[in-house]
Amino acid sequence: xxxKEVEKFLSSKKISLGDRIRIEDSKTSTDGVLMPQTEAGDPxxxxxxxxxxxxxxxxxxxxxxxxxxxGGKKLETFPVRKFEQKPNLPKVSLLATGGTIASRIDYxxxxxxxxxxPEEFFFAVxxxxxxxxxxxxxxxxxxxxxxxxxxxxQKIATETAKELNAGAHAVLITHGTDTMHxxxxxxxxxxxxxxxxxxxxGAQRSSDRGSSDTVINLICSAIIGGYSDIGEVxxxxxxxxxxxxxxxxxxxxxxxxxxSNRNAFQPVNxxxxxxxxxxxxxxxxxxxxxxxxxxxxxxxxxxxRISLLKAYPNSDPSIIDYQIKKGVKGFVIEATGLxxxxxxxxxxxxxxxxxxxxxxGVPVVVAPQTIFGRLNxxxxxxxxxxxxxxxxxxxxxxxxxxxxxxxxxxxxxxNMEKIKELMMKNLVGEISERTELETFPV
Amino acid sequence: xxxKEVEKFLSSKKISLGDRIRIEDSKTSTDGVLMPQTEAGDPxxxxxxxxxxxxxxxxxxxxxxxxxxxGGKKLETFPVRKFEQKPNLPKVSLLATGGTIASRIDYxxxxxxxxxxPEEFFFAVxxxxxxxxxxxxxxxxxxxxxxxxxxxxQKIATETAKELNAGAHAVLITHGTDTMHxxxxxxxxxxxxxxxxxxxxGAQRSSDRGSSDTVINLICSAIIGGYSDIGEVxxxxxxxxxxxxxxxxxxxxxxxxxxSNRNAFQPVNxxxxxxxxxxxxxxxxxxxxxxxxxxxxxxxxxxxRISLLKAYPNSDPSIIDYQIKKGVKGFVIEATGLxxxxxxxxxxxxxxxxxxxxxxGVPVVVAPQTIFGRLNxxxxxxxxxxxxxxxxxxxxxxxxxxxxxxxxxxxxxxNMEKIKELMMKNLVGEISERTELETFPV
Numbered sequence: 001x002x003x004k005e006v007e008k009f010l011s012s013k014k015i016s017l018g019d020r021i022r023i024e025d026s027k028t029s030t031d032g033v034l035m036p037q038t039e040a041g042d043p044x045x046x047x048x049x050x051x052x053x054x055x056x057x058x059x060x061x062x063x064x065x066x067x068x069x070x071g072g073k074k075l076e077t078f079p080v081r082k083f084e085q086k087p088n089l090p091k092v093s094l095l096a097t098g099g100t101i102a103s104r105i106d107y108x109x110x111x112x113x114x115x116x117x118p119e120e121f122f123f124a125v126x127x128x129x130x131x132x133x134x135x136x137x138x139x140x141x142x143x144x145x146x147x148x149x150x151x152x153x154q155k156i157a158t159e160t161a162k163e164l165n166a167g168a169h170a171v172l173i174t175h176g177t178d179t180m181h182x183x184x185x186x187x188x189x190x191x192x193x194x195x196x197x198x199x200x201x202g203a204q205r206s207s208d209r210g211s212s213d214t215v216i217n218l219i220c221s222a223i224i225g226g227y228s229d230i231g232e233v234x235x236x237x238x239x240x241x242x243x244x245x246x247x248x249x250x251x252x253x254x255x256x257x258x259x260s261n262r263n264a265f266q267p268v269n270x271x272x273x274x275x276x277x278x279x280x281x282x283x284x285x286x287x288x289x290x291x292x293x294x295x296x297x298x299x300x301x302x303x304x305r306i307s308l309l310k311a312y313p314n315s316d317p318s319i320i321d322y323q324i325k326k327g328v329k330g331f332v333i334e335a336t337g338l339x340x341x342x343x344x345x346x347x348x349x350x351x352x353x354x355x356x357x358x359x360x361g362v363p364v365v366v367a368p369q370t371i372f373g374r375l376n377x378x379x380x381x382x383x384x385x386x387x388x389x390x391x392x393x394x395x396x397x398x399x400x401x402x403x404x405x406x407x408x409x410x411x412x413x414x415n416m417e418k419i420k421e422l423m424m425k426n427l428v429g430e431i432s433e434r435t436e437l438e439t440f441p442v
Numbered sequence: 443x444x445x446k447e448v449e450k451f452l453s454s455k456k457i458s459l460g461d462r463i464r465i466e467d468s469k470t471s472t473d474g475v476l477m478p479q480t481e482a483g484d485p486x487x488x489x490x491x492x493x494x495x496x497x498x499x500x501x502x503x504x505x506x507x508x509x510x511x512x513g514g515k516k517l518e519t520f521p522v523r524k525f526e527q528k529p530n531l532p533k534v535s536l537l538a539t540g541g542t543i544a545s546r547i548d549y550x551x552x553x554x555x556x557x558x559x560p561e562e563f564f565f566a567v568x569x570x571x572x573x574x575x576x577x578x579x580x581x582x583x584x585x586x587x588x589x590x591x592x593x594x595x596q597k598i599a600t601e602t603a604k605e606l607n608a609g610a611h612a613v614l615i616t617h618g619t620d621t622m623h624x625x626x627x628x629x630x631x632x633x634x635x636x637x638x639x640x641x642x643x644g645a646q647r648s649s650d651r652g653s654s655d656t657v658i659n660l661i662c663s664a665i666i667g668g669y670s671d672i673g674e675v676x677x678x679x680x681x682x683x684x685x686x687x688x689x690x691x692x693x694x695x696x697x698x699x700x701x702s703n704r705n706a707f708q709p710v711n712x713x714x715x716x717x718x719x720x721x722x723x724x725x726x727x728x729x730x731x732x733x734x735x736x737x738x739x740x741x742x743x744x745x746x747r748i749s750l751l752k753a754y755p756n757s758d759p760s761i762i763d764y765q766i767k768k769g770v771k772g773f774v775i776e777a778t779g780l781x782x783x784x785x786x787x788x789x790x791x792x793x794x795x796x797x798x799x800x801x802x803g804v805p806v807v808v809a810p811q812t813i814f815g816r817l818n819x820x821x822x823x824x825x826x827x828x829x830x831x832x833x834x835x836x837x838x839x840x841x842x843x844x845x846x847x848x849x850x851x852x853x854x855x856x857n858m859e860k861i862k863e864l865m866m867k868n869l870v871g872e873i874s875e876r877t878e879l880e881t882f883p884v
Contacts, residue, residue, distance in 0.1 A: 144824050146778045147786035148755045178779035182755050240884060258882050259780050259815030266884065304756045310776075312842070313590045313624050314746045314849075322764050334752075336588045337620035338701050344589035371813070373701030382586050400754070407756075440700050441883030442682060442708065 002036075003043035006060050010034075015068045021048065023058055024065040030058065031069065084129070085118065090226035091135040092170045093163035094121065095156060097183075098143040099176025101203035101214050125218045127278070132226045135168045145176025145183070145202075150407065153183055154300040157190035160198055161298035170196040170225030172218075177202040177256055177264065180235060184251030185404040187233045188428045192297040194231040194289075199224050200251070201236045204262045213238050213262040220246035220276040228282055231291035232429070234273060238262040247272035250288070252401045252430035255371065268372060269396045270432050271439050289429070301411035303329050308403045310334040310369060311341040317350040320357055320364075330410050330419075331357065332394070332403045335366040339375035339393065340382045351385050358390035363410075363419045367394035367402040372440045374432075392423045395431050405430060445485035448502050452476075457510045463490065465500055466507040472500065473511065526571075527560065532668035533577040534612045535605035536563065537598060539625075540585040541618025543645035543656050567657050569720070573664045577610045587618025587625070587644075592849065595625055596742040599632035602640055603740035612638040612667030614660075619644040619698055619706065622677060626693030627846040629675045630870045634739040636673040636731075641666050642693070643678045646704045655680050655704040662688035662718040670724055673733035674871070676715060680704040689714035692730070694843045694872035697813065710814060711838045712874050713881050731871075743853035745771055750845040752776040752811060753783040759792040762799055762806075772852050772861075773799065774836070774845045777808040781817035781835065782824045793827050800832035805852075805861045809836035809844040814882045816874075834865045837873050847872060 002010070015021055015034060023030045023046065032048030045057040046066070058064070118134040140159060141152050160171045175183055184200045191198060201221040203214040221236040233251035240263050253270035273288045307328045309319060320331060333350070335341055341350035354364045366386060368375055374396035377383035387393070394402045402423075409422045426433075444452070457463055457476060465472045465488065474490030487499040488508070500506070560576040582601060583594050602613045617625055626642045633640060643663040645656040663678040675693035682705050691709045700706035715730040749770045751761060762773060775792070777783055783792035796806045808828060810817055816838035819825035829835070836844045844865075851864045868875075 143786060144782065144822060146753070146782035146824055147784055149787065149790065150756050153755075176779075178782055179755050256779070256812050257814055259810050259812050259817060261815060261882055263882075263884060264812065264815070306756075307758065308752060308754055310750060310752060311588070312750055312845070313595075313621050314592050314748075316749065316765065316768070316770075318768070319761055319764070322761070323758065326758070326760070328758075337618075337698070340586065340588035340620055342589055344585060345591065348591065368701050370698050370701050370706065372699055373703060373706070375701060380586060382588055403754070440703055440705075442705060 002046070003060075006044060006046065009060070009066070013066060013068060015066065020069040022067050022069055023048065025063060030056070032056070085133040086129065087133060089131065089133045090169045091167065092132040092172055092222060092225040093136040093168040094134060094138070094172045094174065095159055095163070096137070096139045096174045097141045097145075097148075097152065097156065097176070099145055099174065099202050100205070101174045101176075101201065101217065121218070125215050127215070127219055128222055131219065131222045131280075135166075136163055143176070145179040148176070148179045148183060150186070150302045150304045153186040153190065154302060156183070157187055157298040157300045160187065160191060161296040164195050164296040168196065171198050172221050172225050173198065173200045175200050175202050177204055177237075181251075181255050181265070181398075182400050182404055184233055184235050184254060185398075185401040185430070186302075186408070188251040188430070189405060189408040190298055190300050190302075191233060192299055193292050193294055194233070195293065195296050196291055197224050197228055197230045198233040198251075199236045199248070200234070204238070204260060204264055216243050216278055217246060219278045220248075223276050223278075223280055223282065224248050224274065227280060228274065229290050230273060231289045232273065235265050236276065237265040239272075239275065245275050245277045248274040248276060250429050252405075252428060253398070253432075255398055255400065266441065267439050268398055269374070269439055270429065302407050303410035304407060306330045306332070306403060306407045306410065308332045308334070308399060311336060311350055312369075313342070314348065315342065315350075317342075317348070317353040320350075320353040324357060324360065324362055328362070330362060330406045331364045332399055332406055333364060333366050333391075334369040334399045335375070335386070336369050338379050338383055339366050339368070339377045339386060340380065341366075341386065343382050343385055351389055354386065354391055355389035358416075361414070361416060363392060363406065363416060363423070364390070365392040365394050365402050365406055365423055367397055367399040369399070371398065392420050395424070397430050401430050444488070445502075448486060448488065451502070451508070455508060455510060457508065462511040464509050464511055465490065467505060472498070474498070527575040528571065529575060531573065531575045532611045533609060534574040534614055534664060534667045535578040535610040536560075536576060536580070536614045536616065537601055537605070538579070538581045538616045539583045539587075539590075539594065539598065539618070541587055541616065541644050542647070543616045543618075543643065543659070563660070567660045569657070569661055570664055573661065573722075574668045577608075578605060585618070587621040590618070590621045590625060592628070592744050592746045595628040595632065596744060598625070599629055599740040599742045602629065602633060603738040606637050606738040610638065613640050614663050614667050615640065615642045617642050617644050619646055619679075623693075623697050623707070623840075624842050624846055626675055626677050626696060627840075627843040627872070628744075628850070630693040630872070631847060631850040632740055632742050632744075633675060634741055635734050635736055636675070637735065637738050638733055639666050639670055639672045640675040640693075641678045641690070642676070646680070646702060646706055658685050658720055659688060661720045662690075665718050665720075665722055665724065666690050666716065669722060670716065671732050672715060673731045674715065677707050678718065679707040681714075681717065687717050687719045690716040690718060692871050694847075694870060695840070695874075697840055697842065708883065709881050710840055711816070711881055712871065744849050745852035746849060748772045748774070748845060748849045748852065750774045750776070750841060753778060753792055754811075755784070756790065757784065757792075759784075759790070759795040762792075762795040766799060766802065766804055770804070772804060772848045773806045774841055774848055775806060775808050775833075776811040776841045777817070777828070778811050780821050780825055781808050781810070781819040781828060782822065783808075783828065785824050785827055793831055796828065796833055797831035800858075803856070803858060805834060805848065805858060805865070806832070807834040807836050807844050807848055807865055809839055809841040811841070813840065834862050837866070839872050843872050
């Protein structure tokens with residue numbers, strides 16, 4: 001949405017959305033198609049799509065000269081050009097699930113649509129055509145990621161394995177950012193014996209905004225996909241708020257830590273596997289599993305009746321009893337500090353509720369509410385009380401990762417000893433041997 | 443606990459806990475009292491308390507010479523010396539609530555006790571005696587902070603106002619670290635018209651460990667207390683993992699972000715009010731309210747029947763209905779991204795449950811699950827759905843702060859319009875006008 005001042009100015013020039021316009025100031029002249037400004041964008045910034053596919057935002061001022069070009073010949077849909085796929089480039093499959101990334105505006109309605117043909121991706125980010133060829137581009141869902149479910153995780157895992165087994169060098173998954181870290185954790189457990197990198201990426205700002213991160217995120221993801229030997233699931237997103245490089249972060253060690261910053265995805269307790277620059281430079285910055293030969297397996301069994309709760313002052317532990325009655329089969333509790341829950345007053349103590357849950361065969365895992373760092377249930381009496389009633393130590397796992405892991409393990413076994421053993425064992429890098437101090441940002 | 447090797451060595455020298463010993467290597471000689479090593483400490487590091495009150499850890503090696511001094515004269519309790527209070531120094535009152543800080547070891551039992559007389563504080567941190575005099579030292583509770591309750595918040599607020607109104611220049615509150623940020627938020631709302639700074643501090647490592655942060659945290663807190671003109675409640679803790687300076691962070695804009703690091707307390711969406719160095723240097727780094735004249739008010743009315751929930755993939759929104767039936771009077775929901783909850787499938791959509799809650803007079807506030815950044819419920823359809831059913835926009839408030847604020851507001855009014863107005867209004871700095879990008883750590 002533009003400000004009233006901008007709207008008034010544009011209408012005085014008979015310029016409307018989709019028109020080809022020229023903007024001139026004292027020094028430069030810029031041609032492009034007038035785009036709508038999103039609701040979160042600067043209402044005094046005029047967004048135009050350049051011929052190279054990029055959007056730029058130009059701050060409106062009375063000094064700007066703006067005129068309509070090609071009068072009357074208005075673009076009503078996103079202009080798509082044929083791009084030739086280059087067969088010698090690495091073959092990457094793209095699975096689209098929804099979210100802001102690679103969206104395009106319908107000029108008629110103002111609605112945002114997902115791009116889903118190779119041509120549309122190449123038009124949105126022309127540089128991709130020089131990096132990879134698309135083996136396959138499929139839309140698996142079209143949802144905002146807050147609406148993601150375990151059924152879609154299963155579908156993504158199955159399709160990813162299928163693509164890799166059918167010859168794709170890598171699979172790129174476009175995803176809304178809100179819950180991308182839950183999905184990356186789920187795929188980390190579900191996908192085994194990876195023959196290529198599996199990269200989740202998205203956009204914090206829509207591609208029709210000047211500040212969109214779509215372009216660099218897709219390019220860096222394509223570089224990891226086409227040119228790395230990483231046999232892991234990870235998230236590839238902006239590493240900083242400028243357009244310089246992205247991080248590829250292990251799927252179980254990443255969390256969205258900011259509502260709107262482009263570098264919202266931060267590594268937690270394990271530094272990024274690689275830094276990636278749009279000029280194809282990859283710098284490996286941590287240990288990782290390399291790609292394997294043989295068949296990729298999608299082991300998607302999952303128990304969705306699990307719950308993630310938070311313990312805090314005056315919190316009500318009876319939710320545990322309520323949810324067990326409703327059929328919940330496992331809990332992850334975000335515990336305070338080194339792994340504590342309220343223990344003092346009889347009414348508010350979580351300990352008897354956890355004890356009852358474990359006794360009735362429902363596992364209870366504790367994970368760090370602080371997000372960063374590692375639990376140590378042995379330091380204080382209140383931590384040892386949790387161990388005494390059978391709670392499982394989530395060590396340095398993110399609560400979100402512990403939640404997804406518990407659902408995946410419960411999809412495979414109901415045996416409490418086995419559940420405990422698997423939850424405490426590092427399966428895919430979700431538990432670090434040592435907590436890296438340098439991943440704690442200050 | 444020491445390693446078997448260290449234990450064996452000590453017992454071969456007939457040295458036991460509480461003995462005065464001398465440790466010599468090729469260059470230096472150190473005398474002190476042998477302390478127990480905590481369970482989280484390095485089992486190969488020998489901790490001794492020096493005569494100046496400091497503990498040091500010395501890495502054990504076969505090259506060290508260790509001998510027992512003053513044979514047989516074993517210290518059985520913490521040695522306390524008389525310190526003279528200097529009447530010309532600023533008068534500060536200290537309210538102890540529990541936690542690791544300023545604890546002392548009983549050599550007989552190995553148990554940790556809280557220090558609570560001025561002498562004991564001065565012995566633990568001798569430098570305090572040159573900075574402040576204690577108007578009063580009171581122990582209000584002796585709990586780990588995971589056992590903190592709203593009743594204790596009320597007691598702390600009442601006692602703090604009493605001390606300030608009786609002439610204390612400042613009040614220093616020692617507190618366990620797990621939920622210190624909940625308490626600092628609660629006191630921020632409860633205490634009005636402050637005539638001096640109210641400082642919460644604690645220790646991430648116990649004072650009987652070489653790496654303890656007790657000393658610098660208490661010194662910096664005393665400096666803010668005695669020598670600043672800040673009329674706010676805040677947390678004063680290590681700013682980095684070295685012993686150089688502390689931050690004083692607004693009580694509503696701080697969160698424990700690491701399980702064990704000494705710099706676990708980080709500012710969120712509002713940079714620290716001040717940096718403090720142990721040499722009495724204070725650098726003011728952000729806007730703050732100055733101390734006021736007149737009477738300090740403790741407005742402690744609080745509705746404890748409130749709940750903090752998290753929305754995530756496959757989460758069960760029926761907890762809302764269950765808790766309303768149980769008497770819960772208000773909710774804060776940690777929403778994803780810019781302020782979203784699952785909306786798609788009928789069974790999993792949170793929207794109808796939130797709608798019912800609001801209709802029945804129970805306010806529902808959304809706050810950022812990402813921790814950093816500001817919500818914007820207008821960008822996406824799913825955000826607008828929340829506004830449509832009457833959810834209250836928590837803007838850039840921490841979920842923990844929003845939770846405490848809601849309980850405090852519900853203690854004062856049951857009128858939904860008034861609740862909404864107050865929740866969305868910045869009362870004590872809990873909502874920032876602009877989100878400061880520089881507080882997002884990378």
